[in-house]
Every structure is written in structure tokens, then in C-alpha cells.
Amino acid sequence: MSLVLARVRHVDDRGEHYVTWTEPVGSDFALVFSFGSFMFVLTLLLQAGLSQSPLRAGLEAGPLALTFTAMSILGPRLAARFGPWSITTGAGLDVLGTIGLILTGLRYGGHLTGWDLAPATAIIGLGQGMALPSLIGASLAYVPPERAGAAAGILTTAQQFGVASGVAVIGAVFYARLGVTRASSVSAMELAIAIDAVILLATAGLTMLLPRRSPGREPAVAEQAAAREPAEYSAGAAR
DSSP states (O other): HHHHHHHHHHEETTTEEEEEEEHHHHHHHHHHHHHHHHHHHHHHIIIISHHHHHHHHHHHTTHHHHHHHHHHHHHHHHHHTTHHHHHHHHHHHHHHHHHHHHHHHHHHHOOHHHHHHHEEEEEEEHHHHHHHHHHHHHHHSSSGGGGGGHHHHHHHHHHHHHHHHHHHHHHHHHHHHSSSHHHHHHHHHHHHHHHHHHHHHHHHHHHTOOOOOOOOOHHHHHHHHHHHHHOOOOGGGOO
């Protein structure tokens, strides 16, 4: 806990200031909370609500898988060029994708198919593939080397807890709204995804608090400051 609450001296475009690890851990938790619950609800909708076979449901989730994979490969390049802005952009794409899911459900109702959802799920794949890998790198960038192992463990724990919490909370909302008709399953999806959209919007705002630099600029200022003076590490829990 002391690592999460600790403050590290950092210099970026906004000048010299102290950063904490609360924002990266919170963003990490919220992203996997929403993504884990989204995947759970999507699976239930396609197979239980729309009565599709596992094979067909998997094929209809193909655009999501392809965009997520492609952006995960390109993500490190985007993170190197744009820094934490790539995380904020990814979270913003997630918001657009969830809104697209809701609007699609409202449009088609009980006549909805998995292919109708494909454009929106593809956007979510782009956003998650861009944000999540970049967030891990950004989270560890300002952690002292001697604490990197503990930091990675905290991130992993936050992700596992986020997925489990998302499935439990949003899954309960989905089942509470679920009825016996196709239209009721679509309505349940709309409510569950609307909650995810709000969480993702808050996450996008939280990522704005991450240390950042201008696009294409090397963090030379921070490196020079670190070379002149060792990083001051103080436990926020003791304050």
C-alpha cells in the first residue's frame, strides 16, 4: 500500500511536481473492470439471449479480436510517440464503442444479431488494445527499479480483482434485467453497457492525471533532473 500512496518527484511539460501511483492503479482497475464485464455480457447476450451457437458467437466476435490484436502490436509504437495520451485516446475509443453498442441495441431490439454489434465491438477492441498495454508501461515508468517487482505485482492484482469485480457487479445487473425474450436480453445488455460507459468515461478523465509529455518529445528534462538529484521517495501513508 505504501507503494501506491508514495510520491515520486517528476519533471514534465507541466514543470516539476510530485506524482503518485494511485492514478495508474485506478485506471488499470477500471479498464479491466469494464472490459471483463463487457466480454461477459457479450458472451451471455450472443449465446443465451440470441440463442447462437458458440461457433457463430465466436465468429461474430472476430472483429473485436482482430482489432484488439492489431492495436496491441501497434500500441508500443503509439505509446513511445504519444506517451500517456495514447491511454487517454484508447479509453475514449472504449467510450465510443460502448455508446455504439447501446445505440445498436436500441435500433434493432429483439431483431439484433452479433454482426450488427461488430462495428461497435471492433472500436472497443481498438481502444483496449491501445490503452491497456500502454498503461502498464506508463505505470512502471516512474517506479524505482528496486520496487519494480512489487509494482508489477500490484498491477496484476488490480487487473485480476478488476475482472472478477466487473463480472460480478455488471453480471448481476445484466441478470437482474434479463427476461425470457430476445428483446429483454438486448435491454439487459444496454443497461449493463451503459454502466460500463460511465466507468470508462471516468477512467478517461483519470488518465489525464498521468504524467505526460508532448507528442514526439523525449523525456530529456526528466532524465536530466534525475541525473542531478536522486528521486525523492516519501511514503504518503506516513503523512
